[in-house]
Amino acid sequence: MITAAKLSIIGRRLLQTLPVIVLSTFIVFGLLKLVPGDVAVTLAGDNASEQRITEIREIYGLDRPFFVQYGTWLWKAAHGDLSNSLVSSEAVLTSIKRCLPHTLLIVSLALLLALIIGIPLGIAAASRPSSWVDSFVMAVASLGVAVPNFWLGMLLVAFFALEMNWLPATGAVAFAQDPWGALRHALLPAVALASGGIAEVARQLRSSLVEILSSQQVRTLHAKGLPPSSILWRHGLKNVSVNLLTVVSLLANRMLAATVVVEAVFAIPGMGSLIVNAAMNRDFPVVQGVVFAMVLIVVGLNLLTDILYSVLDPRIS
Amino acid sequence: MKKFDHMTGALHRREMLALMGGAAAAGTFGLPAFAQDQKKGGILKIAAPANPSSLDPATGGAGSDHSILWTMYDTLVEWDYETLKPNPGLAKWSYPDPKTLVFDIQSGIKFHDGTPLDAEAVKFNIDRGRQDQRSNVKADLTSIEAVEVTGPLQVTLKLKNADSALPAIFSDRAGMMVSPTNIKALGNDTDRKPVGAGPWKFVRWADNEIIVVTRNENYWRPGRPYLDGIEFNIIPELATALRSVVAGQNDMSFALPARLKPVIDRAKNLTTVMSPTLYCIQIYFNHARAPLDNVKVRQAINFALDREAFVKATMGGLGEPAKMTLPSTHWAFDKSIASLYPHDPDKARKLLAEAGFKDGLELTIGGYMDQDSVRRGEVIQDQLGKAGIRLKFSRGTIAEISSQFFATEKKFDLLVSAWTGRPDPSMTYALGFDKGAYYNAGRLAAPELSTLIQESRESEDLTKRAAVFAKIQRFTMENALSAPLAFQFEIDALSEKVKGFKPNLLGKPKFENISLG
Numbered sequence: 001m002i003t004a005a006k007l008s009i010i011g012r013r014l015l016q017t018l019p020v021i022v023l024s025t026f027i028v029f030g031l032l033k034l035v036p037g038d039v040a041v042t043l044a045g046d047n048a049s050e051q052r053i054t055e056i057r058e059i060y061g062l063d064r065p066f067f068v069q070y071g072t073w074l075w076k077a078a079h080g081d082l083s084n085s086l087v088s089s090e091a092v093l094t095s096i097k098r099c100l101p102h103t104l105l106i107v108s109l110a111l112l113l114a115l116i117i118g119i120p121l122g123i124a125a126a127s128r129p130s131s132w133v134d135s136f137v138m139a140v141a142s143l144g145v146a147v148p149n150f151w152l153g154m155l156l157v158a159f160f161a162l163e164m165n166w167l168p169a170t171g172a173v174a175f176a177q178d179p180w181g182a183l184r185h186a187l188l189p190a191v192a193l194a195s196g197g198i199a200e201v202a203r204q205l206r207s208s209l210v211e212i213l214s215s216q217q218v219r220t221l222h223a224k225g226l227p228p229s230s231i232l233w234r235h236g237l238k239n240v241s242v243n244l245l246t247v248v249s250l251l252a253n254r255m256l257a258a259t260v261v262v263e264a265v266f267a268i269p270g271m272g273s274l275i276v277n278a279a280m281n282r283d284f285p286v287v288q289g290v291v292f293a294m295v296l297i298v299v300g301l302n303l304l305t306d307i308l309y310s311v312l313d314p315r316i317s
Numbered sequence: 318m319k320k321f322d323h324m325t326g327a328l329h330r331r332e333m334l335a336l337m338g339g340a341a342a343a344g345t346f347g348l349p350a351f352a353q354d355q356k357k358g359g360i361l362k363i364a365a366p367a368n369p370s371s372l373d374p375a376t377g378g379a380g381s382d383h384s385i386l387w388t389m390y391d392t393l394v395e396w397d398y399e400t401l402k403p404n405p406g407l408a409k410w411s412y413p414d415p416k417t418l419v420f421d422i423q424s425g426i427k428f429h430d431g432t433p434l435d436a437e438a439v440k441f442n443i444d445r446g447r448q449d450q451r452s453n454v455k456a457d458l459t460s461i462e463a464v465e466v467t468g469p470l471q472v473t474l475k476l477k478n479a480d481s482a483l484p485a486i487f488s489d490r491a492g493m494m495v496s497p498t499n500i501k502a503l504g505n506d507t508d509r510k511p512v513g514a515g516p517w518k519f520v521r522w523a524d525n526e527i528i529v530v531t532r533n534e535n536y537w538r539p540g541r542p543y544l545d546g547i548e549f550n551i552i553p554e555l556a557t558a559l560r561s562v563v564a565g566q567n568d569m570s571f572a573l574p575a576r577l578k579p580v581i582d583r584a585k586n587l588t589t590v591m592s593p594t595l596y597c598i599q600i601y602f603n604h605a606r607a608p609l610d611n612v613k614v615r616q617a618i619n620f621a622l623d624r625e626a627f628v629k630a631t632m633g634g635l636g637e638p639a640k641m642t643l644p645s646t647h648w649a650f651d652k653s654i655a656s657l658y659p660h661d662p663d664k665a666r667k668l669l670a671e672a673g674f675k676d677g678l679e680l681t682i683g684g685y686m687d688q689d690s691v692r693r694g695e696v697i698q699d700q701l702g703k704a705g706i707r708l709k710f711s712r713g714t715i716a717e718i719s720s721q722f723f724a725t726e727k728k729f730d731l732l733v734s735a736w737t738g739r740p741d742p743s744m745t746y747a748l749g750f751d752k753g754a755y756y757n758a759g760r761l762a763a764p765e766l767s768t769l770i771q772e773s774r775e776s777e778d779l780t781k782r783a784a785v786f787a788k789i790q791r792f793t794m795e796n797a798l799s800a801p802l803a804f805q806f807e808i809d810a811l812s813e814k815v816k817g818f819k820p821n822l823l824g825k826p827k828f829e830n831i832s833l834g
Contacts, residue, residue: 037716042370045378045453049755050724052456059450087370089508090524098523161564169564170557171550267364267552267561269526277368277525277553 006310013306017299021292022074028291029070032284038062039086039282060086073288082292083285085278092289095274100293102172103270105182106262107255109190110197114251117194118201119244125202126209127232137202144199149258153192153265160188170267189266193258197251204247208240241312249305253298355817357543359833364558364570365549368525372511374493375442376451380737383489383825384571388530388547389429390493390513391537393420393439394484398821400648401595401740402779403484407434407494407514408472410487412777415479422470426537428496429518436466441497443474446490451505454491457744460774479775481782485741516542516829525551543817543832556580562587562810568833569818571809571826574689575635581810590809593637593644594824595738598693600682600731600800601722605759608680609730613672615797618731619658621665621704622697628803630696631689635808639801641790642736642745646822648779649742651787657794665704677705682731683718684710694733697802723758732758735805738823743773746789750798757798766792 040056041048057063061072076083082092125137161169168185175182212218213236221231260272267273271290278286369385371377377386395406408420426434443464446454460480467473474483486492499512511519514537517530528549532542550567552558558570559577563584573581581589600618602609609615624638637644640655669677684694691712698708711718711729721728736756739745747770748754752762769792773785793799807824817830 037714041716043378043453045370048378048453049456052453085524088368088524089371089505090522095524098526157560157564162560165564168566170552170561170566264554265557267550267554267557269523269551273525273553 006307010303010307013303017296017303020299021295024295025074025077025288025292026070029073029284029288030066032279032282032287033066035282037282039284042087042281042283073285077288077292082289085283085286087278087281087283092285095286096271096289096293098174099269099271099274101175102186102268103256103259103263103272105172105175106186106189106193106268106270107252107259109183109186110193110255111248111252113190113194114197114201115248118198119205121198121202122205122209123232123237125206126213126236127228129206129210134206137206141199141202144195145203147195149192149195150261150265152195153189153262156188156192157266172266172268172270185268189262189268192265193255193262196258197255200251201244201247205240205244208243209236212236212239242309245305245308245312249301252301256294256297355543355830355832356834357540357832358545359543360546360548361544361569361815361828361831361833362548362550362567363828364552364561364567365528366551366555366558366572367553368551369522369528371508372519372522372528373495373507374490375446375449375454375495376505376508377490378453380825381572383823384827385528385549386490386493387515387825387827387829388517389511389515389519390495391426391515392488392492393494394488394492396485396488396740396821396823397648398819399646401485401822402648403488406488406492408439410484412481415481415775415777416476418474418476418480418483419467420472420474422472423537424470426514427535428494428498428512428514429533430496430498430512432496432498432512434494434514436468436470436472438494438497439472440464440466441500442494443472443491445495445500454489457486457489457491478771481777482741482743482774484777485739486744489740517544517547520546525553527551542829544828547828559810562812565812568812568815569809571807572824573808573810575632575806575808576689578633578635578808581808584810586813588811588813588815590811590818590820591635591806592820592824593646593804593822594807595644595647595736595822596805596824597639597642597644597736597738598636598733598802598805599639599642599736600697600733600802601756601758602797602799603722603727603730603758604798605761606727608672608674608678610759611672612796613668614674614678615800616658617665617668617672617704618701618706619794619797619800620661620668621701621706622658622800622802623660623700624802625660627693627696627700631693632803632805635806637804637806639803641794642749642799642801643742643786643790644804644822647742649783649786651783651790654787654790654794662704665706669705674705677707679707679709680730681728682708682710682733683722683729684712684733685715685718686712690733693802697733723755727758740823742786743770746770746773746786746793750793763792763796 040053040062044053044056073083084091121137125134128134157169160167167188172185173181218231221235259270260276263270263272275287275290365385367379367381369377369382370379374386374390392406393408394410395404396402397404407426408422411419413419420439422436422439428434446452447458447461460476460478461474462477463475465473494514496512500507503510509522516533516536518533520529520531522528531546536542552561555573556577559573559580561567562570581587602615604610604615628634628636628638643650684690694710701708719734722732736749749756750762750766751757751770752767753760769785769789773782773789776782807820811818814833816832816834819830820826
């Protein structure tokens with residue numbers, strides 16, 4: 001349970017995230033400046049002259065020293081102002097507020113799918129190790145890990161959207177406006193995103209369950225005369241819950257990253273599309289803003305995972 | 318599947334052009350005259366390939382903005398869809414003398430916010446284009462000395478030098494009229510809250526997602542527009558954009574690459590529109606230094622290239638082999654130059670030998686990294702290789718490689734890139750071939766050529782101008798100052814209910830003629 005000691009740990013962890021956030025935005029900012037190409041070229045328009053590009057650099061302060069530019073951004077960010085896009089001048093916070101729900105929806109849906117499909121598969125495989133069920137599940141899981149999600153996405157669109165016309169092929173609808181429509185739009189991308197996750201959940205669950213079920217403790221339970229189902233559900237699953245939590249938390253982070261590709265395939269105006277477009281234009285306030293938000297989410301997820309660990313397993317503090 | 322092929326042979330095309338010219342002259346203000354039985358109403362959903370850089374024409378920069386801007390802004394001057402000949406738009410123009418340009422504005426036009434579009438508003442816009450710090454059209458308007466209001470609906474431009482490219486320039490960004498009231502009230506925020514006098518009014522813009530415009534009930538052209546509104550769904554991944562049209566979520570997708578043509582053909586109920594554009598894929602030369610300072614080497618490259626094969630291999634045949642920097646349908650195209658460089662590897666080898674490269678030579682060349690560019694590079698490498706010209710490729714991003722070639726570093730002898738075209742041909746030659754021009758990597762130009770480029774802006778008479786352009790084209794091609802390869806086709810996919818769409822030579826679609834059936 002959450003005690004005062006744990007609260008102070010949480011507080012300390014929150015403080016530790018601060019340098020992580022600053023460092024990650026600094027690295028991204030540095031990378032953007034190192035990569036050839038310049039937002040001034042985009043801003044100056046097609047076939048612009050050198051002179052105009054120099055002028056643009058001055059107008060937008062892009063000619064100032066690296067640390068001054070980064071410092072200005074950081075100072076504003078610390079005061080809650082993530083600046084505006086250099087290219088389209090939309091406030092970065094506005095963009096993030098609009099894009100983030102789309103991304104969160106497909107990632108949560110994908111996680112949910114990974115769990116509700118992956119867990120039964122893992123249990124089925126683990127309860128009869130080396131049976132045909134086990135071999136089948138593991139074969140499916142290997143396939144799931146191997147299939148690239150963008151390719152699966154295109155196949156899903158080709159069949160469910162273009163051929164059968166059951167689901168929309170592209171785009172997204174805001175959940176707040178039309179929950180049912182939003183889910184319909186999010187389903188195919190979530191399936192594409194979940195395929196690797198399903199496989200991973202099934203594999204990890206199987207291996208940890210097999211380990212637990214062949215342990216001394218379980219042998220004792222058998223000896224006590226407990227029915228196998230009760231062993232599996234009450235003792236087995238409880239013991240693997242920490243492992244499962246680790247898998248889920250890693251998956252969530254990885255899925256957030258994978259949205260960059262999946263959103264492009266499905267034309268979802270989420271965080272992935274936002275950062276890809278901004279990075280192409282070297283529109284650094286937007287890139288910085290997205291990285292900032294993503295780091296917050298990932299750090300938050302990790303923190304939540306740590307707290308849940310200690311809830312699930314009192315030995316972890 | 319139905320197909321409207323707008324390139325069914327030169328003769329047919331010329332006949333069609335003649336017909337179109339007559340129709341345009343008969344109609345008021347150059348509106349295409351077919352479209353009698355088009356219905357009003359409906360929302361057109363378009364998959365747009367890029368988020369706009371800005372919705373303020375003066376401050377934006379991307380070539381992909383125009384299609385969106387034209388829904389909200391009308392221009393002082395417009396052009397003929399097939400030839401890009403300038404036509405009157407919001408105003409009629411005249412040159413009382415070569416250094417004076419007068420605009421007579423159509424009466425009774427109002428911006429979406431009710432501000433009258435009069436001489437004051439036009440002066441405000443032109444001055445803003447010339448002077449505003451953020452204006453990206455400054456360079457286009459340098460020949461203007463002063464803008465004077467000479468009547469409630471008349472603006473007179475005093476020019477520093479004769480400049481007959483201005484009408485075409487005012488058909489582009491510089492001619493898109495923005496409400497002065499809006500600029501004064503919002504300043505930089507006009508970028509995201511545009512007010513123009515176009516057929517549709519701005520509703521909303523969410524970055525990378527959607528732009529919505531709705532009918533301007535007080536539009537000055539009677540009976541227009543047909544559509545109640547347009548929704549631009551921004552989908553940069555073009556294969557996805559096309560899928561959205563196949564699935565019926567969008568009605569139209571434009572600027573598609575040739576490699577997606579088979580996908581459009583496979584889809585039921587889609588119409589393909591194909592049409593030539595000014596977008597010219599070409600090899601740029603740095604002809605200020607050896608070995609390309611030798612005209613025979615440059616000519617050898619031009620003879621060694623097989624442009625027909627290039628179009629087949631890199632564009633699936635969907636392009637026009639380029640004989641010069643203007644496509645054959647352009648008003649200033651000159652036929653007599655088209656036969657200068659037939660594919661002739663033997664001739665190329667002979668020229669190289671005359672230039673002292675009996676055993677061929679090696680040249681460095683810059684190129685880009687995307688799939689299409691790489692393929693182009695391979696075909697060029699193969700074709701030139703057959704004439705004994707060995708290419709050493711360096712690849713990178715557009716920004717990186719093009720600045721290494723054009724800016725101060727002067728890397729590579731050659732660059733495979735493209736010229737996106739300009740509303741007036743004189744701009745193409747001034748920016749790409751004149752002395753000191755950025756896109757002339759060697760920066761040198763014969764005085765003769767500079768004089769001709771200046772001369773091309775002196776007369777307002779298009780026939781006279783075309784004669785000067787013919788001389789320029791002959792000069793650039795005879796001296797082989799670059800090697801034009803092919804003009805890209807605009808390829809669009811339309812659902813069956815989209816009626817009346819017409820592509821244009823600029824390759825940036827306008828939607829004013831569309832209705833939904």
